[in-house]
Amino acid sequence: MARRRHEEEHENHERWLVSYADFITLLFAFFVVMYAISSVNEGKYRVLANSLGNAFGTGAAVSASQVAPERQQAFPLRRQPAPDRQQVEALRRERTAMTAIARQIQQALAPLVKRGIVRVTQTSRGVKVEINASILFAPGDARLTAESGEALTAIAGIMKEDSHAMQVEGHTDNVPISNAAFPSNWELSSARASSVVRLLADNGVAHERLTAVGHAENFPVGPNESTEGRLRNRRVEILILAGLPEQATEVPLAPEDAVN
Structure with missing residues (x-):
């Protein structure tokens, strides 16, 4: 009987893309959270917190009232009223x-x-x-x-x-x-x-x-x-x-x- 030729397995050189994509996703989530904390809007913050909780499987919702007051006012928006x-x-x-x-x-x-x-x-x-x-x-x-x-x-x-x-x-x-x-x-x-x-x-x-x-x-x-x-x-x-x-x-x- 003829011997069966074993095909050589080629190494996958693109496996690093998986880790890189995970890193970029986490980095993006981090900056989204930082931006949300810098100018807190209670409604938007609650939606963002719930979405992140569901995405990571924690299911824990956080309200804006749980954030420290100094963080809520980290970058307050100041609008100068137009002179009357x-x-x-x-x-x-x-x-x-x-x-x-x-x-x-x-x-x-x-x-x-x-x-x-x-x-x-x-x-x-x-x-x-x-x-x-x-x-x-x-x-x-x-x-x-x-x-x-x-x-x-x-x-x-x-x-x-x-x-x-x-x-x-x-x-x-x-x-x-x-x-x-x-x-x-x-x-x-x-x-x-x-x-x-x-x-x-x-x-x-x-x-x-x-x-x-x-x-x-x-x-x-x-x-x-x-x-x-x-x-x-x-x-x-x-x-x-x-x-x-x-x-x-x-x-x-x-x-x-x-x-x-």
Whole structure:
């Protein structure tokens, strides 16, 4: 009798696909559960839990109330309500008021604005009046000069009947100072801001509306490597704070309001 030929069994090289498919399925289920927990909806969570329980043969249903409160609020959805008509109108009125104040100050200080010593800008915070320290103080001093009185008195005359809060910020360049009166630029910038606040208060602006802040050299507007940059960095900024600040970028005055 002829011998029966035994056929060689070929090794199945695709068996790894079964394990890979199981792994991908479990990984997908894991991310579905994580997503469901991150923003819990009780109805959807119950359906998902029951489905997973039935799929894995446990039959155990879990309610959203069994989840820890911190997990239910892990990624809460926040929706900013759209402003209503009254809010929009209030914002419009406040912005108009800020523009009117900026125009008055710019007109009152027109000669200084033309010389580049004073800059008036309308910002998201309100109105910013930047005054170069060269007309306000002698070098290394916090006592106001005679020339500064006219400019600051004009601002006080415009603002004394107003109700907006005012924040005066003192700034210096990065050249260190150390003497008996001012151990550092912090003391110098704070003292200069306080001197301006005191003059505004003496000229009719209510004390409770005023705040003095010293920033030293931390917020330069020009390069401290140049003489011109250091000159501009030595300044005082008077911020007239809007009652309803808008989230907007700095907006220059309209061309017809600019002083040439």
